[in-house]
Amino acid sequence: MSAQAITVVPPGSTIGMLGNGQLGRMTALAAANLGYRTHAYGPDGDSPCAQVASVETRAAFDDWTALEAFARSVDVVTLEWENIPTATIDFLAARVPTFPGSGVLAVAQDRLEEKRFANSLGIGTAPFRAVTDVASLRAAVAELGTPSILKSTRMGYDGKGQVRLNADTDLAAAWRALGTTDAVLEGFVPFACEVSVIVARRADGVMAAFPVVENRHAKGILDETLVPAAVTPAVAAEAGRIAQALTEALDVVGLLAVEMFVTAEGRVLVNEVAPRPHNSGHWTMDFCVTSQFEQLVRAVCGLPFGATDILAPCMMKNLIGDDVDQWHALLAEPGAHLHLYGKAEARPGRKMGHVNRPR
Secondary structure (H helix, E strand, O other): OOOOOOOOOOOOOEEEEEOOOHHHHHHHHHHHHOOOEEEEEEOOOOOOOOOOOOEEEEOOOOOHHHHHHHHHHOOEEEEOOOOOOHHHHHHHHOOOOEOOOHHHHHHHOOHHHHHHHHHHOOOOEOOEEEEOOHHHHHHHHHHHOOOEEEEEOOOOOOOOOEEEEOOOOOHHHHHHHHOOOOEEEEEOOOEEEEEEEEEEEOOOOOEEEOOOEEEEEEOOEEEEEEEOOOOOHHHHHHHHHHHHHHHHHHOOOEEEEEEEEEEOOOOEEEEEEEOOOOHHHOOHHHHEOOOHHHHHHHHHOOOOOOOOOEOOOEEEEEEEHHHHHHHHHHHOOOOOEEEEOOOOOOOOOOEEEEEEEEO
């Protein structure tokens, strides 16, 4: 993809953050350490990012008057959520440097396009078929078999928007439960482990990749990340190659997180991509020379990248729902680093914080 001329956004400038959750919060904290201000923009009140940002605008992503004022108040824009409307990105990009661009989001927002894009580069994925109704679902299941996963093409993350299909599943009921007219059926991949790689890229095409890590999920949500991943050097190299190839081909400026399956035979298959900071990169806050959040700031501001060396083997554990009640014990744990997101209410499945610890 084409590299652009690099423009340095110096410390003292204001970074606009689309989305005001915990990823924006941790980016704003990293930005402050480098001397930047952050203007958080999003529809939610009392948000994790707004608690630490210099300025907050609470408005919808299609409030063009508010977006116009936001664009005038910042020097560069990035995001913490890949489902920002592409029209919003285009509107801002016409007024202020905005990264990543709408072309990246058009792929990342659609599971079907995501897989087609990877395949177009010769990168493997789970077998898949587009599904638009019960009839096409039956045809897809006849081809791919069960077990398989029926997923909505859009707005699916942390286990949302998907239904597991088994041999005895009522397909009509499963389709109704999904509640969409655009879906993708993914064939089952008998993987040995799940890994991810996060790549940072500047507008001039310079990239920096973080080490391969292993991810373990519970109820469709990331539970813990192990660093480094217990994979062969060949698998680690292939995962890194795939992540960098996708980052380059998508012309990402910022971060791209690539989740992958590793089979028992050592094949590496892409599962999902996210053009933003990623839960599997939270370990970098305490056990890497440069955190993913600081690297995002460096990427969108045209700064030299920091080193991505692991300081020590470690693990990241998510605190989900009532897990956050362990905060006192975690603060007393030698070597543990607790990060809480400032969310007022702990609900089942809600990410409240995380802890990084050596292993």
